Amino acid sequence: MPLSDDQNSDSDSSRFSESAASSSDSEYSRQSFNSDSSSKPSSPASSPPKMVTFDELMAAARNLTNLTLAHEIAVNANFCIKHEDLPRNSFAGTVKQILHKAFWDCLESELNEDPPEYEHAIKLFAEIKEILLSFLTPGANRIQNQICEVLDTDLIRQQAEHNAVDIHGLANYIINTMGKLCAPIRDNDIKQLKATDNIVELLRQIFHVLDLMKMDMANYTIQNLRPYLQRNLVDYERTKFQEILEETPSALDLTTEWIKESIEDELSSISDESSSSPGADCSSSKPNLSPILVLNNGYLKLLQWDYHKTIPETLITDEVRLQELREKLNQLKIIACVCLITNNTVGAAIVNVPDLADQLKRISFPLLEGMNKKTFDLKEALNAISVQVCSRVNRSLSERGLPTLTTEMQNNLMGQIASIVEENNPVSSLIDKRIQFFMKSLLALPSFQKCMPTMPGGLSVIQTEVEFIGSQYASIVNFNKQVYGPFYANILRKLLFSEAPRGKAETEAPAN
Secondary structure, three states, X not given: OOOOOOOOOOHHHHHXXXXXXXXXXXXXXXXXXXXXXXXXXXXXXXXXXXXXXXXXXXXXXXXXXXXXXXXXXXXXXXXXXOOOOOOOOOXXXXXXXXXXXXHHHHHHHHHOOOOOOOHHHHHHHHHHHHXXXXXXXXXXXXXXXXXXXXXXXXXXXHHHHOOOOOHHHHHHHHHHHHHHHOOHHHHHHHHHHHOOOOXXXXXXXXXXXXXXXXXXXXXXXXXXXXXXXXXXXXXXXXXXXXXXXXXXXXXHHHHHHHHHHHHHHHHHHHHHHOOOOOOOOOHHHHHHOOHHHHHHHHHHHHHHOOOOOOOOHHHHHHHHHHHHHHHHHHHXXXXXXXXXXXXXXXXXXXXXXXXXXXXXXXXXXXXXXXXXXXXXXXXXHHHHHHHHHHHHHHHHHHHOOOOOOOHHHHHHHHHHHHHHHOOOOHHXXXXXXXXXXXXXXXXXXXXXXXXXXXXXXXXXXXXXXXHHHHHHHHHHHHHHHHHHHXXXXXXXXXXXXXXXXXXXXXXXXXXX
């Protein structure tokens, strides 16, 4: 996305600025990075480019990719494009390495001929020329004309026919021009280019640095695009998803199933509470269900979601964030279980010991690091935690002149901690229910209310962490309601009140 001279720079653009030098050429230095690329509200550049698609499925996939990218740029302040090379020992990395080596070896062979063969080199210069021009702002006529004049492939080809190509001079011009256009972070790369004598290796490194410069340009554009997306993200996402829905009518099937499961859970809960007979018809209860309660309970399911299966379509843009929150909560749940079991097993001797709970938490955190990975052995981690807990408790008791844990008490404590991993473990189930209750209470608060609900008992040791995760979770949920509330309203109207959904989403989202 080329940068434009007439667009305003944001506060982050100073990272790309540089003091002006005395020469006229240096006055242009960094111009393309000092000019801002923030998109105007009415500018087509504010949205990803329109692309021709082969069928409706491909069109929907493209829209979803654009939507996900725009959402990530807006909500993730750290989002950027990174340069990643393929692993050398991978098949793809090996193939790429072989092909690149063959190309550059061929180029070197051609240039070493007598007379030299320049055809491949000319093609490289033409490609470099197009890349350099892509970095320029629309008003940079002087340097644009200079690049076109110096890297005129027709002229270079004529010079080659007379064996008069100054290939080193062309390379030096390219390096100097790159130095004027690159971000300051690439200055050291430019210096290394100037120190390279071998022309083939120099051309290879020029392309490498140009790739880095393209990445810098993309990230700079992202920085300037972010404020606009943040201001307009709700409307943008809703419009994009409506386009997807029109092209792919099945694009809400998983979302409908997700809401349907939440309704069934609520009806089952009502049935249990009222001690209804198993064969009772609960369909009459549907109109009495609160749509917001149904939706909130659906959001709660995401904290226990099996992320190996596909998430509802309306939540794909936040799938990674929701999965990370679930994993962090699972880690915190185990820590709360460890502390509760320790307090109950050892008893009053440690209940009022200052900072002991925090010490047990600090012991547990490192040993539970990476517990979301397939290779992680939770049983082994719990055994290691139980050993450390017994050691720390004994030290605390000894420091206060109290008898340490007997072998029987230690075995009991270690056994209970190890049993946390077992299905339907009562302590684990209790802590999980209390975390779910806190999150449910958090979602029930009006979105404008900033205070946290009361933390249930047994969670005080992880209160700070749970409240932080809760605020992130509520932020994701509230934004999701803003964007997709009209779509949810259509689905809920159909499922709860047997009304056919409207052709397009309503403009009003459900309120908290």
